[in-house]
Amino acid sequence: MVRNHLHEKRTPPTLTRGYIKDEKDFALWIKYALRPKRYSCPDLPAIRACMGEDGVEAGSCGSVPGYHDLIFSVDGKLENAVYLHMDYPDLFEEYAEKAHKAYLFRLEQMLGMGFDYIEISNSGMISLGSPAMFRTYSLPTIQAASRMIRQAGSLSEVHCCGPSLCVVKACHDETDVDSINPIQEAPMGDCSLPELKRLYGDTLCLKGNVGVIHPLLEGTPQDVEKHVLRCMDAAKEGGRFILFSEEGISSITPPENVKAYVDAALRYGKY
Numbered sequence: 001m002v003r004n005h006l007h008e009k010r011t012p013p014t015l016t017r018g019y020i021k022d023e024k025d026f027a028l029w030i031k032y033a034l035r036p037k038r039y040s041c042p043d044l045p046a047i048r049a050c051m052g053e054d055g056v057e058a059g060s061c062g063s064v065p066g067y068h069d070l071i072f073s074v075d076g077k078l079e080n081a082v083y084l085h086m087d088y089p090d091l092f093e094e095y096a097e098k099a100h101k102a103y104l105f106r107l108e109q110m111l112g113m114g115f116d117y118i119e120i121s122n123s124g125m126i127s128l129g130s131p132a133m134f135r136t137y138s139l140p141t142i143q144a145a146s147r148m149i150r151q152a153g154s155l156s157e158v159h160c161c162g163p164s165l166c167v168v169k170a171c172h173d174e175t176d177v178d179s180i181n182p183i184q185e186a187p188m189g190d191c192s193l194p195e196l197k198r199l200y201g202d203t204l205c206l207k208g209n210v211g212v213i214h215p216l217l218e219g220t221p222q223d224v225e226k227h228v229l230r231c232m233d234a235a236k237e238g239g240r241f242i243l244f245s246e247e248g249i250s251s252i253t254p255p256e257n258v259k260a261y262v263d264a265a266l267r268y269g270k271y
Contacts, residue, residue: 018075023088029073030091034098036105041113058157059115061106064141065099068128078128100141107145117155120145120177127162139170146176157181157207161247163190172200181207182246194234197241206235207242210261216245216253221260228264236269243269 020026041059048057063069070081085092110118125138142158149156157179160167164183168191171177183191183206196206210216210231215223228243235241243265249258 018071018073018077020070020074020080020084023084023091026074026084026088026091026095030095030098033073034095034102036102039106039109041110044113044115056116057114058117058119059110059113060119060121061103061110061145063122064103064120064125064145065096065137066122066125066129066133068122068124069099070095071128096137100144103141104144104148107148111149111152111154115154117157117178118145118149119157119159121159123159123161125160125162126164126167131166134167135170139174142171142177143175146171146178150176150178155179157205162188165190168196168200168204172204177204179205179207179242181209181242181244183208184246185209188246193231197235197237201235201238201240203240205240205242207244208246210243210245212246212248212250216257216261217250219257221256224257224260225264228261229268232268236271239271 020029044057051057067078067081067085070084071077074081074084076083107118120142122138125134129138146156146158155178156176158167158171158177159181161182161184164180168180168183171180183189183193183196185191185193191209193206193209200206208231210224210227211219215227219227231241231243245261249261
């Protein structure tokens with residue numbers, strides 16, 4: 001019996017159903033998905049004209065190599081990404097090498113577009129991997145990318161939500177990264193804003209860390225003001241600090257909390 005695939009009901013890909021189902025898929029994905037591609041941002045001039053001096057434009061090249069980069073492509077997400085790594089180490093090494101080159105190729109194009117800064121975005125780099133994975137597969141790309149960005153006269157910012165203390169230290173000691181966010185505190189992360197300011201605030205800009213769940217989503221305007229003040233007291237002295245929520249602001253955040261966030265930033269952010 002031959003099935004008519006044109007009329008077969010198909011389930012569209014979702015966040016829990018990736019394209020890489022085995023080592024053969026992985027090899028094909030490495031061969032074709034990581035080939036150099038051309039990128040452009042034709043809307044950037046219009047965006048800049050709209051915002052004027054009231055904002056900055058950030059470009060992102062995606063994630064550097066690591067489990068956090070693979071989970072949305074691998075069927076079974078993190079668990080099966082780990083199996084692919086452990087069972088087929090040569091394939092994983094090939095992936096890391098090609099992903100590194102593809103990232104820098106994208107970055108080279110982005111640097112020519114005129115963004116104010118480039119975000120090296122790596123959501124869950126430690127919580128989905130480990131410090132050892134970070135140093136082996138992610139840090140070399142961050143080092144190369146931040147060096148390229150600095151040589152181009154632009155600024156770089158690393159994003160690593162969740163535990164990121166070892167990332168902050170490495171960015172300060174071993175890279176040309178200018179800024180890092182969101183430096184989450186417990187229980188979501190392992191950072192302390194006052195301690196990071198003391199250790200690394202001389203050269204690294206810290207960006208954080210008003211809680212996106214509490215106080216912004218679930219707290220009161222008074223809670224929000226207290227958190228903003230806490231951040232300002234911990235890190236604004238001497239500059240190199242950007243007030244930021246841990247993970248943006250949810251669309252269901254109460255408007256009064258958003259207003260309190262902005263008002264408190266303006267009130268306590270003055271030097």
